[in-house]
Amino acid sequence: MLENIRYFILRALRNMRQWPFLCSAAILTMAVALATVATFFLVVINVEQLAQRWTEEIQVIAYLRKPVPQRDLAGIIETLKNYPEIAEVHYVSQQDAMARFRTRLADDASLLDSMDADVLPASFELGIRPSFRNQEGIDRIIERLENTLELDDLRYGQKWLERFNSFVNMLRFVGLVLGSFLLLAALFIVSNTIKLTLYARRDELEIMALVGATMRFIKVPFLLEGAIQGFLGGLISLLFLMLSFNLLISRSLTSFWLTPGDFQLLFLTLNQQLGLVFSGVVLGVLGSLSSLRRFVRI
Amino acid sequence: MIQLYNVTKKYSSDSVAVKDLTLQIDKGDFVYITGASGAGKTTFLRMLYAAEKPTRGQILVDRKNITRIRGNQIPYLRRKIGVVFQDFKLLQSRTVYENVAFALEAQGKKRYEVSKKVYQALKEVGLEHRLQRKPLELSGGEQQRIAIARALVVDPLILLADEPSGNLDLGVTLEIMELFKRANARGTTVLLATHDHSLNQRFPRRIITLDKGKLVGDQRPLPG
Ligand SMILES: Nc1ncnc2c1ncn2[C@@H]1O[C@H](COP(=O)(O)OP(=O)(O)OP(=O)(O)O)[C@@H](O)[C@H]1O
Numbered sequence: 001m002l003e004n005i006r007y008f009i010l011r012a013l014r015n016m017r018q019w020p021f022l023c024s025a026a027i028l029t030m031a032v033a034l035a036t037v038a039t040f041f042l043v044v045i046n047v048e049q050l051a052q053r054w055t056e057e058i059q060v061i062a063y064l065r066k067p068v069p070q071r072d073l074a075g076i077i078e079t080l081k082n083y084p085e086i087a088e089v090h091y092v093s094q095q096d097a098m099a100r101f102r103t104r105l106a107d108d109a110s111l112l113d114s115m116d117a118d119v120l121p122a123s124f125e126l127g128i129r130p131s132f133r134n135q136e137g138i139d140r141i142i143e144r145l146e147n148t149l150e151l152d153d154l155r156y157g158q159k160w161l162e163r164f165n166s167f168v169n170m171l172r173f174v175g176l177v178l179g180s181f182l183l184l185a186a187l188f189i190v191s192n193t194i195k196l197t198l199y200a201r202r203d204e205l206e207i208m209a210l211v212g213a214t215m216r217f218i219k220v221p222f223l224l225e226g227a228i229q230g231f232l233g234g235l236i237s238l239l240f241l242m243l244s245f246n247l248l249i250s251r252s253l254t255s256f257w258l259t260p261g262d263f264q265l266l267f268l269t270l271n272q273q274l275g276l277v278f279s280g281v282v283l284g285v286l287g288s289l290s291s292l293r294r295f296v297r298i
Numbered sequence: 299m300i301q302l303y304n305v306t307k308k309y310s311s312d313s314v315a316v317k318d319l320t321l322q323i324d325k326g327d328f329v330y331i332t333g334a335s336g337a338g339k340t341t342f343l344r345m346l347y348a349a350e351k352p353t354r355g356q357i358l359v360d361r362k363n364i365t366r367i368r369g370n371q372i373p374y375l376r377r378k379i380g381v382v383f384q385d386f387k388l389l390q391s392r393t394v395y396e397n398v399a400f401a402l403e404a405q406g407k408k409r410y411e412v413s414k415k416v417y418q419a420l421k422e423v424g425l426e427h428r429l430q431r432k433p434l435e436l437s438g439g440e441q442q443r444i445a446i447a448r449a450l451v452v453d454p455l456i457l458l459a460d461e462p463s464g465n466l467d468l469g470v471t472l473e474i475m476e477l478f479k480r481a482n483a484r485g486t487t488v489l490l491a492t493h494d495h496s497l498n499q500r501f502p503r504r505i506i507t508l509d510k511g512k513l514v515g516d517q518r519p520l521p522g
């Protein structure tokens with residue numbers, strides 16, 4: 001048994017040495033396919049992360065027709081806080097609004113001197129619980145607010161949210177379709193590359209069958225070869241991704257992403273990295289399996 | 299060792315390669331298979347190692363009926379049979395040693411066993427000093443001796459040779475015949491397909507003659 005394993009590995013390695021061009025073609029094909037799929041995966045998870053950050057900043061601002069009388073304020077805040085969708089409630093009185101406006105205008109604040117303190121409307125700024133940071137959640141909040149308060153106007157970046165949601169959904173969908181398509185294409189190319197190496201070695205296969213090698217004995221080295229090639233392909237794609245990712249970061253291209261300051265681009269987790277290499281192995285084995293089935297007959 | 303009962307092989311409905319062949323070959327026999335080109339010699343040998351299936355009839359090898367042999371049993375049949383071809387069928391990219399070792403490795407033999415047997419088999423054919431050469435660096439006769447070493451290294455019950463000296467000159471042919479005779483003397487049943495009638499004159503043995511797939515002659519040398 002051990003003897004066989006040793007023999008299989010030696011044969012697989014020798015085969016690869018013997019046909020370096022075909023072998024590297026198979027490895028590179030898999031590396032390219034895997035790297036493309038993984039790149040797409042990275043784009044999707046980073047955009048999702050970005051989306052996550054952006055939606056964290058989503059809040060509903062409810063402008064009131066009339067400011068809330070001081071004695072009712074605590075009660076209303078309590079009611080609002082009890083709604084399951086709402087995480088935080090912050091009341092901005094007319095005076096607060098004016099004060100903010102003043103700070104924003106800075107040097108030009110004196111322009112406001114002639115104005116009444118109650119020009120600006122009072123408002124509630126509502127933080128939303130994460131699971132309701134979507135269109136439905138916001139619709140529910142609006143409904144509740146309309147029942148509770150006398151509203152003048154509502155702001156929550158609705159158009160933007162809708163568009164962004166559908167964009168992320170589309171990205172996921174395209175990623176899924178493109179990813180499966182690419183993997184299929186890789187499988188096809190790998191299977192054909194291995195078919196080519198099998199064709200180049202048909203004499204050897206014929207003689208093996210002639211001297212009484214079993215199917216298993218003939219096939220295992222090729223499956224192993226596919227696995228090794230897939231492993232190397234996966235490794236190369238991983239190295240390539242790491243290098244280009246680090247390059248991206250070191251060139252501080254991240255600043256082009258209009259992102260919150262603490263935003264960090266995500267790379268593959270250790271498990272995902274292992275998964276990438278393992279996918280290479282699976283791809284290689286499947287590729288050689290499918291071509292062996294058609295090629296090796298006794 | 300080998301029995302055929304009414305064996306017919308058709309490649310297509312109008313081409314009959316072997317027709318209603320019935321014969322028996324005993325253990326330890328040395329048999330020439332002769333006949334004109336297209337007589338069915340190669341087809342006959344190919345059916346014995348299950349490279350072709352007979353269209354009709356039954357074939358027994360080593361008391362086993364191989365007529366309807368299953369694919370996964372074919373390797374075990376072939377381990378009892380060594381085959382030598384006119385074109386040697388050596389792997390050009392492998393050394394002499396590796397070519398012969400191939401047959402043992404394919405059967406999953408242990409490494410120390412392999413190297414010992416390969417050396418012995420190559421010594422037997424007189425090429426133990428060419429271990430690390432590639433086949434193309436050797437003469438045709440030497441290449442055929444390597445192919446014979448590969449066939450014999452597994453100690454087969456049966457040795458099939460399809461015009462093994464078809465491309466070789468007389469001197470080499472005689473050397474090769476000597477190897478076959480020695481294998482036969484050790485108990486291997488030998489079947490040798492050939493056009494060359496002079497071989498039988500030098501080494502009289504049983505001759506089976508085919509013509510258009512039919513058995514037309516089966517002569518044994520007169521004793522003494
Ligand atoms: N694979 C094949 N497909 C179709 N017909 C075949 C095939 N192999 C052989 N034949 C036909 O079967 C007949 C017997 O061929 P076979 O090769 O057995 O003859 P042979 O006696 O070995 O001839 P030779 O002395 O030329 O080698 C021939 O008519 C040949 O054309």
Ligand SMILES: [Mg+2]
Binds near residue numbers: 339340341460
């Ligand atoms: Mg022939």
